[in-house]
Amino acid sequence: MAIATRAPAHAIAPAPEQAVRHRSRLNINRLGLWLFIASDAVFFGALLSSRYYLQGVHTPAEVSQPLGLAITVVLLLSSVSAYRGETCAVHKDQKGFRRNILFTILLGVLFLGGVAMEWTFAFEHFPPHTGFGTILFVTTGLHAFHVITGLIALVVVFRLGRDGRFSHGNFWPVEGAVKYWHFVDVAWMFIFPTLYLVG
Amino acid sequence: MAFLPLIKGVVFAAIGFLLGASATAGVRTLMHLDAWSIEPVVTMGYVLALVGWLLGIGVWDYWAREWLGLKPKEQVHIGWTRFLRFNTDHKVIGVQYLVTMLAIMLLAGLLAMLMRVELAAPGETIMNANTFNTTMSLHGIMMVAVAVATVMGGFANFLVPLMIGAEDVAFPRLNTLSYWIVPPVAVLLLATPLLGGFDSGWTAYPPLSVINASGQLLFLLAFLTFGFSSILGGLNFLATIMMLRAPGMTWGRLPIFVWSIFAAALISLTATQSVALGLLTVILDRVAGTSFYSAPNGGNAILYEHIFWFYSHPAVYIMILPAFGIVLEMIAHFSRKPLFAYKWVVGSFLLVVGLSFLVWAHHLFTSGMSDYLHLPFMVTTELISIPTGMVFLSGLGTIWQGRLWLRTPMLFALGFLMNFVIGGVTGIFLADVATDIHLQDTYFVVAHFHYTIMGGEIFAIVGALYYWFPKISGRMYAERLGVLHFWWLFLSYNVTFIAMFWVGILGMPRRVADYQPDMAGANLVVSFSAFVLGASFLVFAGNFLYSWLKGPLASANPWKARTLEWQTSSPPPLENFPSEPAVLGSPYDYGVPGAIHARLAPAGGSDGLTPQA
Numbered sequence: 001m002a003i004a005t006r007a008p009a010h011a012i013a014p015a016p017e018q019a020v021r022h023r024s025r026l027n028i029n030r031l032g033l034w035l036f037i038a039s040d041a042v043f044f045g046a047l048l049s050s051r052y053y054l055q056g057v058h059t060p061a062e063v064s065q066p067l068g069l070a071i072t073v074v075l076l077l078s079s080v081s082a083y084r085g086e087t088c089a090v091h092k093d094q095k096g097f098r099r100n101i102l103f104t105i106l107l108g109v110l111f112l113g114g115v116a117m118e119w120t121f122a123f124e125h126f127p128p129h130t131g132f133g134t135i136l137f138v139t140t141g142l143h144a145f146h147v148i149t150g151l152i153a154l155v156v157v158f159r160l161g162r163d164g165r166f167s168h169g170n171f172w173p174v175e176g177a178v179k180y181w182h183f184v185d186v187a188w189m190f191i192f193p194t195l196y197l198v199g
Numbered sequence: 200m201a202f203l204p205l206i207k208g209v210v211f212a213a214i215g216f217l218l219g220a221s222a223t224a225g226v227r228t229l230m231h232l233d234a235w236s237i238e239p240v241v242t243m244g245y246v247l248a249l250v251g252w253l254l255g256i257g258v259w260d261y262w263a264r265e266w267l268g269l270k271p272k273e274q275v276h277i278g279w280t281r282f283l284r285f286n287t288d289h290k291v292i293g294v295q296y297l298v299t300m301l302a303i304m305l306l307a308g309l310l311a312m313l314m315r316v317e318l319a320a321p322g323e324t325i326m327n328a329n330t331f332n333t334t335m336s337l338h339g340i341m342m343v344a345v346a347v348a349t350v351m352g353g354f355a356n357f358l359v360p361l362m363i364g365a366e367d368v369a370f371p372r373l374n375t376l377s378y379w380i381v382p383p384v385a386v387l388l389l390a391t392p393l394l395g396g397f398d399s400g401w402t403a404y405p406p407l408s409v410i411n412a413s414g415q416l417l418f419l420l421a422f423l424t425f426g427f428s429s430i431l432g433g434l435n436f437l438a439t440i441m442m443l444r445a446p447g448m449t450w451g452r453l454p455i456f457v458w459s460i461f462a463a464a465l466i467s468l469t470a471t472q473s474v475a476l477g478l479l480t481v482i483l484d485r486v487a488g489t490s491f492y493s494a495p496n497g498g499n500a501i502l503y504e505h506i507f508w509f510y511s512h513p514a515v516y517i518m519i520l521p522a523f524g525i526v527l528e529m530i531a532h533f534s535r536k537p538l539f540a541y542k543w544v545v546g547s548f549l550l551v552v553g554l555s556f557l558v559w560a561h562h563l564f565t566s567g568m569s570d571y572l573h574l575p576f577m578v579t580t581e582l583i584s585i586p587t588g589m590v591f592l593s594g595l596g597t598i599w600q601g602r603l604w605l606r607t608p609m610l611f612a613l614g615f616l617m618n619f620v621i622g623g624v625t626g627i628f629l630a631d632v633a634t635d636i637h638l639q640d641t642y643f644v645v646a647h648f649h650y651t652i653m654g655g656e657i658f659a660i661v662g663a664l665y666y667w668f669p670k671i672s673g674r675m676y677a678e679r680l681g682v683l684h685f686w687w688l689f690l691s692y693n694v695t696f697i698a699m700f701w702v703g704i705l706g707m708p709r710r711v712a713d714y715q716p717d718m719a720g721a722n723l724v725v726s727f728s729a730f731v732l733g734a735s736f737l738v739f740a741g742n743f744l745y746s747w748l749k750g751p752l753a754s755a756n757p758w759k760a761r762t763l764e765w766q767t768s769s770p771p772p773l774e775n776f777p778s779e780p781a782v783l784g785s786p787y788d789y790g791v792p793g794a795i796h797a798r799l800a801p802a803g804g805s806d807g808l809t810p811q812a
Contacts (some may be wrong), residue, residue, distance in 0.1 A: 032438050054386075121474075134490050134497070
């Protein structure tokens with residue numbers, strides 16, 4: 001202590017412009033989710049790279065373009081309703097929040113139904129043990145797994161929201177689930193052209 | 200009851216396994232497939248067993264209840280039983296990781312001893328070739344886990360929040376989860392011999408890893424699970440270091456160990472996803488009948504080597520960067536001098552992170568990958584010696600004209616410098632395409648990576664155990680035994696692996712249980728010296744076990760070091776510091792008049808702010 005008072009000012013002066021404050025819990029959560037998304041993006045990047053490594057830009061003519069476009073539109077729309085749901089929660093619009101999140105969940109389930117249709121179709125033309133089938137089943141399958149985890153998060157948020165829990169201002173669960181949903185949607189925006197449009 | 204959470208975890212895991220296995224068998228019956236085909240049943244059984252284990256051990260009680268709107272239970276923070284529970288205190292998790300990883304290290308070391316018994320003489324001595332392959336593969340993957348998680352899980356957990364003046368990490372429950380994922384990994388690996396072992400080495404290249412015994416599947420599941428733990432850990436440390444630094448702890452004042460963890464965490468957050476995909480695709484080829492690696496159906500085994508090394512080469516920097524951090528930390532404190540070229544070291548760490556993603560294909564020089572890739576990957580690989588060289592020069596510059604305090608941790612830091620320079624220089628011969636074609640897959644490679652990872656990182660880890668033992672346990676180790684351990688290990692280590700370079704240059708292939716009779720003499724030297732090396736760890740284990748129970752009590756700051764972890768009691772209290780520290784200057788300004796690292800509120804009566812001469 002005593003020595004501290006003798007120290008030259010420049011040696012002990014804190015640097016206020018750089019001083020680090022404890023960030024709020026919300027900011028920490030946001031950073032954590034972004035880091036997770038960055039990490040998961042590498043997974044999808046490696047997955048899409050293996051398509052080009054193994055199959056080049058070859059896409060079989062039997063791939064159903066209308067179905068691919070339809071499920072892409074469904075997933076894009078679900079991101080819109082998810083965003084509306086989050087905004088309603090922030091504006092304390094309980095009814096709008098519930099309606100939009102429920103709609104998002106339904107669109108998500110519809111998307112999964114579309115993928116299932118694609119799978120039954122793919123089993124006939126390029127089953128999983130063929131070159132393109134391997135890529136198609138594994139890529140859509142792993143993406144569908146992400147969709148399912150996103151749906152679970154949305155269902156949890158929807159249930160919690162029913163008790164009016166988000167009227168107190170802690171919107172993080174809603175924001176987190178919706179951000180993750182957007183990520184799953186963006187991942188599909190890369191998967192769709194890679195599986196359907198190239199070649 | 201102390202073991203109740205563990206028992207609950209095991210019971211839930213068993214229920215999960217039965218559910219997953221029978222559901223899979225049911226679905227397979229409906230699909231007119233062989234219902235109890237072992238690999239699909241074990242895979243799905245394991246996935247649910249893992250979920251059951253985690254829920255049982257505490258994820259449900261202390262966390263998941265929230266998701267259904269219930270209140271989570273209160274944690275137990277006192278008594279030794281907290282080490283057997285779901286506990287979010289970063290110091291508890293650090294100790295859990297350290298103890299687990301040291302146990303795995305000793306076990307994997309025993310496997311190495313068995314290999315050296317087999318290789319002491321040509322021909323079959325104690326085990327057949329298949330057993331040797333499984334022994335070798337298990338030694339490899341267990342030591343890789345030790346090299347990744349002892350620092351990133353153990354030391355980083357215990358020390359990073361203390362060093363930056365935080366109460367805990369950014370996501371304490373995620374942190375706990377990432378530890379409790381580890382025991383199932385150990386169980387799976389130890390169970391591999393029950394299903395025929397695995398003979399692929401820790402790299403698990405297809406097509407072998409797609410068609411061999413089912414022990415391989417357990418290995419793949421174990422590695423994949425461990426990857427999750429590594430990703431979650433990396434995420435947690437990045438968020439912690441970015442968000443929870445005490446006031447005044449600017450990026451330029453971070454202890455160098457914290458910087459090294461930050462750099463390593465960047466790699467483990469991102470690159471690990473790549474190996475996860477590699478392992479998953481091999482599992483799918485085995486279990487779901489896809490053909491990523493089946494050439495007749497359009498697969499290509501080289502793809503795996505690319506994906507695998509896109510993680511596994513950066514992974515060696517997950518191992519060595521924190522070791523650099525530890526060693527520079529100890530060198531600065533024991534040389535009683537400011538850390539030389541601090542900013543250059545930080546830049547070097549980040550440069551290593553960047554370059555680490557651009558070098559992977561040097562593992563594929565002899566794999567049949569396109570020739571035009573040889574030159575660029577040779578150049579990027581050799582470039583990495585620039586930042587590592589700068590780290591090395593920082594160590595030397597700090598020692599230069601310092602008044603060295605040669606206690607055990609400092610001896611290990613100096614040993615690290617000696618060993619790592621040999622590991623680094625021999626790496627050039629492997630990065631260079633022309634010499635690599637001769638040396639690829641010989642014992643030269645084995646000796647090289649043992650010089651970097653064992654002579655490098657393990658020396659740093661052992662030094663760090665001596666250095667932070669008083670802080671972690673609150674007791675002092677026996678110094679004379681520590682010095683004895685250092686010289687014993689250092690000498691036997693160097694004899695073992697220098698001789699291994701020699702048999703490698705002669706062309707002895709690695710991962711083979713037998714060799715040409717004319718190499719018998721050199722191999723006997725390696726084996727004998729390896730046993731001496733193994734025995735040195737008895738001194739180490741005895742010293743720590745005895746000291747933890749009966750050693751003299753340690754003071755808060757036995758090394759008179761300036762970093763924050765030494766300014767609180769040994770071991771630190773639950774909340775780490777009596778109040779939030781205010782950081783005022785660099786942690787390394789030894790001998791700078793009036794310089795102060797941090798000021799702590801006087802509540803604890805700590806004199807941590809007294810500058811150390």
